[in-house]
Amino acid sequence: MARRRPSTALASTTQHVLRWAEARGIPRDELVAHDIDVRLARSEEGARVPLDVHVSVWRAVERAIADPSFALKAGPSLLDVSALGLVGLLAMTSDTVGASLERSVKYSRVLKDDVDARLAVDVDQLVIELRTREPLTRAMMEASLFAFRHFAATWTGGQVAPKAVFFRHARPEHGVEYERFGCPVHFGNAVDAIVFDREAAAAPLVTAQPEVARYLEKAADLWMAQHVLDRGDLRAQVTTLVHEAIEEGSFDIDDVARRLGMSARSLQRELAGLGSSYRAVLDEVRWSIAGPLVASTDLPLERIAERLGYADGKAFRRAFHRWAGVAPVTFRRKPTSG
Secondary structure, three states, X not given: OOOOOOXXXXXXXXXXXXXXXXXXXXXXXXXXXXXXXXXXXXXXXXXXXXXXXXXXXXXXXXXXHOOOOHHHHHHHXXXXXXXXXXXXXXXXXXXXXXXXXXXXXXXXXXXXXXXXXXXXXXXOEEEEEEEEOOOOOHHHHHHHHHHHHXXXXXXXXXXXXXXXXXOOOOXXXXXXXXXXXXXXXXXXXXXXXXXXXXXXXXXXXXXXXXXXXXXXXXXXXXXXXXXXXXXXXXXXXXXXXXXXXXXXXXXOHHHHHHHOOOXXXXXXXXXXXXXXXXHHHHHHHHHHHHHHHHHHOOOOHHHHHHHOOOOOHHHHHHHHXXXXXXXXXXXXXXXXXX
């Protein structure tokens, strides 16, 4: 079995935290070792740093500020879309909130490659869950979830806000800063998550640049395939390539296996060793695409079925009912006008 390469983070996010702290009077040499600081200063766009360095910088900032709620108090000043590199720009130039959230989740590993982010779409809401192999600090998770709230509001001109936020950590003694989310906040949850109304998916972004977004998405796909994922993440890599193949109208395991430099039989064997299969991955990707399309677009179901490679609308409806527990027409329930 191939060794998993050490987890990394996008260097620009680490640099931004350092600059933010330095602007508040905290010397850089209290936050990061000199040799690491020099490497950061010389790093090119898209460069990465070991994840433990990124986390240690956050921990050092927390110690220096001595305020457990600093990430929420700092709010927008701690968030800079340019620090998020390719992913931030792709999310900002998407045409709708739904597309922005979907891409933010899909390419979250470009920011920190130990992240397992999920976007679940049901009849009433969009749920973004964040998990990591290595636990994040409380401030890091709060900043991560607040970023979804901040950018969704900023890029829609204040038209979108979350309906609920969930944290795994316990309720703090002084929780007034959580009011900045503008919605109920729950603690001691099984997973860290933020929830939006399903209708928010269709909200247009004032920052949308569809042609730019399409270009950036190709670059993000290439980065994911070449730099972020390894054999230890084979299933995730296959998932990324299946997404790409579906967009190109291909559903053949041979095409995906070829991009991985292996035969279809070898790929099936590797996936079986992970307790999965190509069919299972294809089914999961189809659902991840179908949910937002049915929930937040008016595309005819037959068009969606064709896009996902189903022989006819009937086969797609059966699959959708298996995924969602309801028929697609019910899932696409329109809000009543008031």
